């Protein structure tokens with residue numbers, strides 16, 4: 187079993203944190219980005235050439251000073267290219283922990299980096315949901331959709347389409363309030379209304395709930411528990427620019443690839459804010475799926491768990507192979 191754990195993609199250890207799958211290795215092993223090292227080496231070579239030329243031509247009055255500068259830059263380059271012991275140790279620790287966790291779960295298949303779960307909030311919307319469903323169908327990926335009660339009411343056909351394609355359906359409140367400001371009763375009502383609507387359309391009552399904005403308070407947490415539901419947050423490895431901010435497909439792709447790690451739940455949207463982002467932004471999805479698969483990841487859906495998932499803000503959920 188290969189446990190070449192996602193160094194750059196998870197902790198941002200791999201300098202730059204760009205498309206980690208391919209270029210992580212070299213940069214992650216040393217303490218400095220590649221371009222800086224090459225710049226310093228180039229500078230040293232140039233200075234040495236110039237020094238030799240000067241000494242040869244005029245006897246080099248300022249040769250000692252120049253030599254000192256050259257040595258300093260040279261030493262700097264050597265120090266920077268050496269693997270930073272702390273970073274290397276952190277990567278090892280991370281790999282060991284991930285290996286233990288994977289072994290404990292026994293879910294990572296040979297040749298796989300593990301399982302990631304795509305999750306789409308705020309839908310369904312006629313503007314975005316059908317396009318997302320089409321891409322997921324073409325790629326054979328199952329995901330988890332957290333639906334808003336108001337939108338379920340308006341677009342029951344889309345809810346049925348989500349169900350027909352085998353995706354998991356969760357509850358994302360009735361009309362997207364900030365739950366940190368709600369009472370126990372208000373929270374309970376918002377969740378129950380939505381459960382009722384979803385059950386009426388699909389015949390199934392959701393067990394997964396996602397807080398709008400990820401916000402909650404102890405009273406709303408109690409309401410979620412009393413309803414026998416699990417709240418589901420997500421993996422957020424660095425301040426990325428999520429799709430709801432309309433940063434364009436390249437940025438969304440970059441953000442999502444940065445989240446790749448075994449058991450990571452990736453936060454995406456198919457309603458509300460992303461409706462205004464335009465269709466073009468959706469280009470990220472197909473590319474993300476291909477890149478993740480090339481890097482060895484499988485896609486799963488979200489299910490309840492017996493303990494906290496540290497990679498997903500300690501939500502008691504897991505990403506499992508689709509049924």
Ligand SMILES: [Zn+2]
Pocket residue numbers: 307308358362397398399
């Ligand atoms: Zn939302």
